[in-house]
Amino acid sequence: MTLEICRKYAPNKDNLIQILHEIQDTHPQHYISAAAVDIVAEYLHVPANHIYGVLTFYTMYSTTPRGRNIIRLCESPPCYIKGSDNILRRLKTVLGVGTGETTKDGAFTLELCACLGVCGNAPVMMINDDVYGDLTEEKVEEIVNKIRGAK
Amino acid sequence: MKYYRSHVLVSINETSLASGVQAFIAALRSELAKHNLSEEINILETGPLGFFGRGISLTVYPENVNYESVKIEDIPELVDEHFLKGRPVSRIMLDTTGKYSPKLNYENRIVLRNSGIIDPENIDEYIGAGGYEAWEKALTQMQPTEIIAEVKKSGLRGRGGAGFPAGVKWGFTAPIEAPQKYVVVNADEGEPGTFKDRLIMEGDPHQLLEGIMICARAVGATKAYIYIRGEYKLCISRLEKAINQAREYGILGTNIFESGFDLDIFIKIGAGAYVCGEETALIESLEGNRGNPRWKPPFPGVKGLWQAPSVVNNVETLANVPFIIAKGADEFIKHGTPECTGTKVYTILGDVAHPGLCEVDMGTTLRTIINEYAGGMKKGFRFKAALVGGAAGVILPDRLLDVKMDFVSLNQYAAVLGSGAILVMNEHQSIVDMLWSILRFFRHESCGKCAPCRNGTQHLYKLISKIRKGEGTMEDVELMQTIAETMFHTSFCALGQSPIMAIRSAIENFRDEFIEITKK
Numbered sequence: 001m002t003l004e005i006c007r008k009y010a011p012n013k014d015n016l017i018q019i020l021h022e023i024q025d026t027h028p029q030h031y032i033s034a035a036a037v038d039i040v041a042e043y044l045h046v047p048a049n050h051i052y053g054v055l056t057f058y059t060m061y062s063t064t065p066r067g068r069n070i071i072r073l074c075e076s077p078p079c080y081i082k083g084s085d086n087i088l089r090r091l092k093t094v095l096g097v098g099t100g101e102t103t104k105d106g107a108f109t110l111e112l113c114a115c116l117g118v119c120g121n122a123p124v125m126m127i128n129d130d131v132y133g134d135l136t137e138e139k140v141e142e143i144v145n146k147i148r149g150a151k
Numbered sequence: 152m153k154y155y156r157s158h159v160l161v162s163i164n165e166t167s168l169a170s171g172v173q174a175f176i177a178a179l180r181s182e183l184a185k186h187n188l189s190e191e192i193n194i195l196e197t198g199p200l201g202f203f204g205r206g207i208s209l210t211v212y213p214e215n216v217n218y219e220s221v222k223i224e225d226i227p228e229l230v231d232e233h234f235l236k237g238r239p240v241s242r243i244m245l246d247t248t249g250k251y252s253p254k255l256n257y258e259n260r261i262v263l264r265n266s267g268i269i270d271p272e273n274i275d276e277y278i279g280a281g282g283y284e285a286w287e288k289a290l291t292q293m294q295p296t297e298i299i300a301e302v303k304k305s306g307l308r309g310r311g312g313a314g315f316p317a318g319v320k321w322g323f324t325a326p327i328e329a330p331q332k333y334v335v336v337n338a339d340e341g342e343p344g345t346f347k348d349r350l351i352m353e354g355d356p357h358q359l360l361e362g363i364m365i366c367a368r369a370v371g372a373t374k375a376y377i378y379i380r381g382e383y384k385l386c387i388s389r390l391e392k393a394i395n396q397a398r399e400y401g402i403l404g405t406n407i408f409e410s411g412f413d414l415d416i417f418i419k420i421g422a423g424a425y426v427c428g429e430e431t432a433l434i435e436s437l438e439g440n441r442g443n444p445r446w447k448p449p450f451p452g453v454k455g456l457w458q459a460p461s462v463v464n465n466v467e468t469l470a471n472v473p474f475i476i477a478k479g480a481d482e483f484i485k486h487g488t489p490e491c492t493g494t495k496v497y498t499i500l501g502d503v504a505h506p507g508l509c510e511v512d513m514g515t516t517l518r519t520i521i522n523e524y525a526g527g528m529k530k531g532f533r534f535k536a537a538l539v540g541g542a543a544g545v546i547l548p549d550r551l552l553d554v555k556m557d558f559v560s561l562n563q564y565a566a567v568l569g570s571g572a573i574l575v576m577n578e579h580q581s582i583v584d585m586l587w588s589i590l591r592f593f594r595h596e597s598c599g600k601c602a603p604c605r606n607g608t609q610h611l612y613k614l615i616s617k618i619r620k621g622e623g624t625m626e627d628v629e630l631m632q633t634i635a636e637t638m639f640h641t642s643f644c645a646l647g648q649s650p651i652m653a654i655r656s657a658i659e660n661f662r663d664e665f666i667e668i669t670k671k
């Protein structure tokens with residue numbers, strides 16, 4: 001699987017970031033495993049430690065397994081003054097996890113992030129590729145429950 | 152060709168998508184079909200409309216009626232009243248004449264002139280609006296030196312923050328002999344509160360491509376990379392479509408317009424790091440590395456991507472170029488001030504009546520932007536401060552609102568115009584809290600390469616946290632300034648040089664608040 005993804009790209013180092021994105025996005029646990037790193041390292045002819053350097057630099061990557069749904073709540077100033085801290089508190093209670101943690105059933109991982117560029121709707125969060133704006137404490141609870149129920 | 156009685160323009164952008172615009176359009180179509188109006192009323196999906204509005208926004212032509220925050224529940228009334236009986240539904244209409252109304256000023260737009268008017272996913276509409284004329288002119292009727300001369304004459308300054316004259320930058324790269332040169336487009340837009348580049352790309356992606364093409368021709372680059380943040384999914388897909396259409400039309404590719412010039416444009420996606428907006432960090436990231444900035448000089452224009460000469464420009468900067476080439480620099484300099492020509496796109500957030508975007512002449516005062524274009528403060532709120540330029544910007548009180556918004560005037564306040572983000576705070580919001588949030592941002596985004604910024608951002612965050620809890624003293628407040636000043640002088644890149652802006656302006660302009668909170 002990993003190798004198939006690699007082969008879509010020319011074996012040049014500048015494709016590393018795109019390859020890692022695709023590996024992570026197609027993995028049900030949204031992360032990049034040590035095994036995957038080795039395959040990519042061999043394919044691109046770069047040392048594995050270079051890849052770890054990249055993985056740990058960028059906030060969108062994870063080297064540990066995460067939930068099926070990644071919640072990324074924006075904590076930058078425009079969202080903060082619109083109450084993102086209250087949203088965070090509510091998310092923590094609703095999910096029963098702290099930031100950076102995954103729920104026991106593997107459904108959600110809660111993360112914080114910097115400005116998502118949708119500040120017109122602050123406070124804002126993304127769940128996987130979808131943006132949710134104008135959040136209220138009630139609204140986030142509803143959103144989480146809806147995703148839970150849909151499963 | 153089919154003729155419709157009315158056209159309904161629906162804005163598809165991240166905001167409206169978050170509000171469920173796809174389901175809305177489906178519901179609107181079926182309601183129209185129910186009334187046999189499908190052949191009379193045309194629904195067009197377009198980019199951000201001239202006004203912002205929360206949620207789903209529509210414009211109906213030929214009446215030119217704007218609706219904002221429309222909900223699925225409003226559809227039956229909308230169809231019944233407006234489309235059947237010709238009576239616009241005033242309840243959800245955007246009032247453009249009242250006290251709290253935003254000014255729309257379509258006349259004065261350069262960068263956003265097509266946004267919300269054409270279908271951004273259709274190259275023919277862009278061409279129909281005069282698109283790619285400038286590219287053809289630049290390629291077949293102008294020498295590279297003439298293009299650069301025209302851009303220099305226009306006075307166009309970079310819109311990514313620092314305001315460096317674009318023509319001068321191109322002039323450095325153009326004469327260098329090299330086997331390969333690049334144009335690199337900075338679409339990483341990470342400054343909190345900023346999303347103007349997103350709106351420009353969502354609303355009119357071809358205009359950006361045309362600007363890139365002209366730049367490439369001017370400096371002799373045959374490859375261009377757009378570095379765009381991973382979260383901007385809609386921009387990415389619209390740009391991909393636009394590039395493919397341009398290739399199909401032979402506007403991109405080899406031997407374009409029989410001129411012998413080759414050019415291709417590629418999209419590269421970021422992975423979430425604010426510092427990658429810094430041009431040398433961006434280049435590192437493009438090469439597949441950690442986004443740590445490089446030492447300058449050499450500047451990217453001399454040694455950039457893979458050590459080849461590379462022009463790095465912001466999205467908005469390049470989006471201005473087609474206008475300059477098509478209409479001429481003289482037309483461009485009619486906008487703005489002598490030192491800062493043209494227009495600027497702002498995003499206005501916070502407790503104003505109409506948060507959103509506007510494109511106004513450079514030099515328009517902050518007061519005018521807030522009071523006229525954003526409709527003033529939201530009912531029941533009083534102005535306290537504006538954070539201008541994002542986290543790397545300054546916090547200004549009411550008495551400084553008459554500052555002209557251009558690179559020169561704000562420079563006098565020891566700041567840069569920055570990204571064009573204006574965040575308005577109301578009287579109940581705390582400056583100390585705001586500063587805390589800003590410093591938390593910097594602590595997180597420091598790339599860790601150099602000690603002053605790596606350690607300094609940690610210290611600043613600790614100090615402001617202590618002050619915010621009411622456990623700090625005025626010495627701590629002064630210490631923050633000293634640390635930030637030291638960082639300003641010793642940091643490797645502009646990120647570590649930035650926190651002083653917010654800190655100094657907060658303490659200078661809102662000293663009482665710091666005195667109050669430290670005296671407990």
Ligand SMILES: Cc1cc2nc3c(=O)[nH]c(=O)nc-3n(C[C@H](O)[C@H](O)[C@H](O)COP(=O)(O)O)c2cc1C
Nearest residue numbers: 309310311337339340341428429430464465468645
């Ligand atoms: C920390 C940091 C973040 C930056 N982020 C951006 C950004 O998101 N977009 C941008 O165009 N320029 C950004 N810049 C400025 C770029 O380094 C560079 O000046 C700009 O892309 C040049 O283009 P221009 O001359 O067209 O403005 C940033 C600079 C720093 C130091």
Ligand code: SF4
Nearest residue numbers: 599600601604644647
């Ligand atoms: S100033 Fe900060 S962001 Fe810039 S190189 Fe130093 S540590 Fe990295």
Ligand code: FES
Nearest residue numbers: 074079115116119
């Ligand atoms: S500040 Fe939260 S999306 Fe921009």
